[in-house]
Amino acid sequence: MSASRAVYVVGVHATAVGRFADRSLKSLTREAVEGAVADAGLEQSREIGSAWFANCGMWVEGQGSIRGQVMLTPLIRDGLLAERLPIFNIEGGCASAAMALQGARKDIAAGDVDLALAVAAERTFYPDAPERTAALFNGGIDQFDPHEWHDYYARAGEVAGKRFETGADRTVFMDTYAMQAAHHMARYGTTIEQIAAVAAKNHSIAVDNPKAQYRFPMTVEQVLADRPVSYPLTRAMCAPLGDGAAAAILCSQAWLDRAPATVQARAVRIAGTALTSGKYRGLDEPSLSHVAAQRAYAMAGIGPARIDLAEVHDATAFSEIYQSEMLGFCAPGEGGALAGSGATALGGSLPINLSGGLESKGHPVGATGLMMIEELVRQLRGEAGARQAVRHRIALAETGGGVVGFDEGACAVTILER
Known part of the structure; x- marks a missing residue:
């Protein structure tokens, strides 16, 4: 580039992540934008x-079509953002x-603007209407031909032994x-x-993240003893429901x-970025x-060995192991050993999810990707406090949705590159 x-x-x-039944999406959006501007x-x-x-899910509350316009109108009215601002609405799962x-x-x-805003806000917790949460997540899988994935998972289960x-x-x-x-x-x-x-690593590092949804340490034994979700996963290995918002302001040279x-x-420079879509793979x-990582590495002109730290989409603790392999941090099959070695912990050779990861920092679905960027930008600036990585020049964020x-x-x- x-x-x-x-x-x-x-x-x-980024706002804190939590179950904010008393906060509106507009207030979360305002906090994120005002914070990024400051x-x-x-x-x-x-x-x-x-x-x-x-x-992702504002439609379950009846608001579709013009979500960004609705969320940002109060900020435009107050003069924080310009009138007639072009606002693009994005939905792509997590x-x-x-x-x-x-x-x-x-x-x-493209040279169209010199300053641009990316902002995301999400509510996933509806204590009085759990059907809304179910509808939000069900939108992340094919609802027109569900037999396709039913049959696919049934066949895959025989191969996976689950x-x-x-x-x-x-x-x-x-x-x-779990499969x-x-x-x-x-x-x-x-x-x-x-x-x-x-999971134990991520729960324990989140103790020092004031914005994390869960801020208590856990041992491996405690993680294993937690309530089973779907073998081999326990509750402590899985991301919780949570609400939150995040924003980033980008500029030209x-x-x-x-x-x-x-x-x-x-x-902090955006050195490389790529988006891919899924398929029914083996x-x-x-x-x-x-595939996305290879494209992003090519744009940045580097390989995975140059990455100092990463935030990856660990909707379950297994996902961090798997993504370590897919992103090229280790060979296929070696992600478990990498995690067990301590290399991915704070002070390790390649710290991953120093935010606490989705299991502990939280996972407000459509806002998660920008929360990762907020964490990595602060790490690259040397502003992460007790969670600060020793090497912090080049960082990678990976997030997947649906x-x-x-x-x-x-x-x-x-x-991202400092």
Whole structure:
């Protein structure tokens, strides 16, 4: 990417993640945008030339079509954002926020604007209407031809040695992760203790993340003793329901060159980014995240050995092991050993999910991708406090959303460079 087309992140903010039945999506959105504007040191935030708004489930509350316009109108009315601002609405499962980031980046790389906003807000917790939560997640898998994935999982279950089951007390998403974990264990010798070690690491590091949904340490033994969800997964290995919002402000090289030195000193370059879509693949076939990573590495002109730290989409603890392999941090089948070695912990050679991961930091679905960016930007700036990585020049974020067989429906990989 030429210098004239370089794109930087100059402002980030994320709300805490939690079950916020007393907060509106508009208030979460406002906090994220105002925080990003303040972080960027913008005196004239109305210079922002485009906004990309991401959300998955607002339609279950009756709001579709113009979600971003509805969420950002109060900020426009108050003068924080410009009138007649072009607002793009994005929906792509858990990858929604990462898609919004890509849209904002393309606006700047194309020369259309010098400043762009990516923002995402999500509610997944409805204590008085659990059917809304169910509807939100059911939208992440094919509802027109469900027989296709039923048959696919039934056949795959025979290969994986874990029968595919459905029921009111089960979730297709956790069951498919569990099937992949069981297959990985049978083929490569990955152990349930290694999966539990990932969850214990993430729960324990989240103690020092003030924005994390769960802030209590866990041992491997405690993770294994928690309530079973779908073998080999226990509750402590799975992401909880949560609400939250995040935002990032992006700029062009020309804008950054005019900015104060204090802004320039904290800017983080988007070195590479890629989006892929899922397919009904074989259990042993590389995933869409592998393809996205290869494309992002090519754009950045680097390989996986150059990555100092990463945030990956660990909707279950097994996912961190699997994504370590797909992103090229280790060979297929070696993700469990990598996690067990301590290499992915704080102070390790390749720390992963220093935010606490989705199991502990939380997973407000459509906002998660930008929360990863917020974490990595702060790490690259050296602003992560007790969770600060020792090596922090180049970082990678991977997030996937929805389900197509054993792939996500979409996956985004972003590489950031200090």
